[in-house]
Amino acid sequence: MSTAIDAARVEKPPAPPRPWTGERIAGAVLLGLWILCGIGLVVYLAAAWNPELFDTYLPYYLSGLGVTLTLVGVSIVLGALLSVPVAWMRLSRNPIVAGIAYGYVYFFRGTPLLAQTFLIYYGLGSFRPELQALGLWTFFREAWYCAIFAFTLNTAAYQAEILRGAIASVPRGQWEAGSALGLSKLQTLWKIVLPQALVVALRPYGNEIILMIKGSAIVAIITVYDLMGETRRAYSRTFDFQTYIWAAVIYLAIVELLRNVVDWIERRITVHLKR
Amino acid sequence: MQDAWTLLSWGPEGWLDEIASGVQVTILLALATLPLGLLAGFFVAVAKRSDEPMLRLAGSIYTTIFRGLPELLTLFVVFYGAQIGVQQVVRFFSPDAYVEINSFVAGMIALGVVFSSYASEVFLSAFKAIPQGQYEGGYSVGLSKGQTMRLVVLPQLIRIALPGLSNLWLILLKDTALVSAIGLSDILRQAGIAARVTKEAFLFFAVACLIYLVLAIVSSFGIGAIERRVAQKGTAR
DSSP: OHHHHHHHHHHSOOOOOOOOOHHHHHHHHHHHHHHHHHHHHHHHHHHTOOHHHHHHHHHHHHHHHHHHHHHHHHHHHHHHHHHHHHHHHHTOSOHHHHHHHHHHHHHHHHSOHHHHHHHHHTGGGGGHHHHHHHTOHHHHHSHHHHHHHHHHHHHHHHHHHHHHHHHHTSOHHHHHHHHHTTOOHHHHIIIIIHHHHHHHHHHHHHHHHHHHHHHGGGGGGGTOOSHHHHHHHHHHHHOOTHHHHHHHHHHHHHHHHHHHHHHHHHHHHTGGGOO | OHHHHHHTSSSSSOSHHHHHHHHHHHHHHHHHHHHHHHHHHHHHHHHHTSSOHHHHHHHHHHHHHHHHSOHHHHHHHHHHHHHHHHHHHHHHHOTTOOOOOOHHHHHHHHHHHHHHHHHHHHHHHHHHTSOHHHHHHHHHTTOOHHHIIIIIIHHHHHHHHHHHHHHHHHHHHHHGGGGGGGTOOOHHHHHHHHHHHHSOHHHHHHHHHHHHHHHHHHHHHHHHHHHHHHHHHHHHO
């Protein structure tokens, strides 16, 4: 047995040297450029290292990060609650109900989030007397609440589509099997359809959270001091470009972390589907 | 609502002409970004499916960075970063010179980079849908690598990638709204100016939203027409 292995090892010719093809040169050059960029960035940040700046703005950045995460967290959760009735209306057989939900989803997915935020923050100011009469003005006066309101409506539209698509992806036979076993519609939904639908919906949900984190940067324009807002404030006071670089690093870290968490969860919950 | 109609009329009294110029800027920006993003996205996708690990890694770094950063931040980094960079280069030659980066170009680059990193993923999954036999068939009839790509793979690739790309186009149209933050007079900025001057914020921002909706609807009709034509071409062969 051992002689056979030895013979195979002896007879196997050495691997030919990998030629420097155009692809390989291009790869080396491009990767070299990225490495240079990375080194340049580290050198720049080290050269521009300014403990005073850091001490002054680190607390601001942390509070900005907190604002960003709170904003996204609250609007994702509220949006998820709102998306359930919207998705249910979308799936309804009544054309008027389905049409209303379709219009809602189409509007919020078809227009920029920035325009929606402006419409709510600046636009609702036009109805100040009416809102005051209703006692809602204290809510819509604050940029923070307006941002949450706009983001909730926006993400609810996207999440309703994700939910609808996921539920529609479960074959009809599952519903029929549920009712054949004597389960009520709600029981079938809860115990049979949703567990299968959520496997499908996990990745789109993860993407939606990432999109919201990225999209939440726009609240800086309506004077909410989230991470982006703090960055703009720091930049406008110091004219030091590293403020933006740090924000970029933080955003990138959050998004990558989330992406990996979603990947990990997906691997965990699709074990039974792998062969 | 006589008032609103006057405000939305064409001419010195109304704001329709200003908003129309904003629509023009938005459409121009999106149209100028599209070829840039498509081309860059295609090459990044080619890099990411290459046999060469270094090239793949370089492509993945590109997508990771530009898909992970908020579009607004990318825009600011390009706008201010390019300003500082060019300034320093120019200062090197003439110390007193002051340069201002065109916000249209900055917007085009930033949106193009973001678009291309998403487009590269669309192209990559389209590449995966094309069987290896197509390449082998191309080589066996004597086509070169480039010819196989251009004549055999690309026509199929575009058909597969079209739905994903049309989705990205709609996202691009919406993302153009961000350039209003760096001072480009797009729809949203013009609407904002009108809102501030006339104090009719709701009216003008609602009009801006409706214009974006109309652009999206018109685009979906256009995309539908392109898809039908591409599908016909595919079956005719």
